[in-house]
Amino acid sequence: MSEQYEVHSPATKRSVADELSQLESDCTRNAEAQTAAAARWRLRHYLTGITATVLAVLSSVAFAGNHPALAAALSSLLAVFVAVMTFMKPSARACEHKTAGDQYRALCSEVRIFREIRLFHACDDQSAIAGLDAFVKRRNELDTASRRVCGHIFRCICRRIHHRGKGKAHGSDEGGCGCGCGETASRNGGENTESV
Secondary structure (H helix, E strand, O other), rough: OOOOOOOOOOOOOHHHHHHHHHHHHHHHHHHHHEEEEEEHHHHHHHHHHHHHHHHHHHHHHHHHHOOOOHHHHHHHHHHHHHHHHHHHHHHHHHHHHHHHHHHHHHHHHHHHHHHHHHHHOOOHHHHHHHHHHHHHHHHHHHHHOOOOOOOOHHHHHHHHHHHHHOOOOOOOOOOOOOOOOOOOOHHHHHOOOOOO
């Protein structure tokens, strides 16, 4: 059963708008971090695939040129690259990160539209709080469902957003984004130790 709010303060919508602005900023960082991780995995996929193709060609040439030792060495190396591609699945990981980035971007747009249009023109206090709760729940579900990105990528994205003037509400907590702005990294990017 949902909680009933008895809030009639004129500052309620301003407080909700501030929280929505922070949520929008968090979704923007996560969207860009997921997109950057997708680009890295795509690059790894191409590099591994091209290297495997070159090794296969060289192995064939070495075998045809009657160099069995070189052909065996190149074939062994080729097997390693194929195993890495099979185990790491860089193409699938790139798709997962891209999908997560698209979902964060879509949520960011919905939050912005709600904050800039519906909040002050079509909502009472209770609807505003219910809308905020729904957006926070969706963001938390995205955080849980999406693949994590490494902290280094997340800090780079934080710095990039901050330095192009889009980092809005900056916190004063320790353990910030690394650019000196004091922004606290979100759960999806900050705690991650996965190498991407």
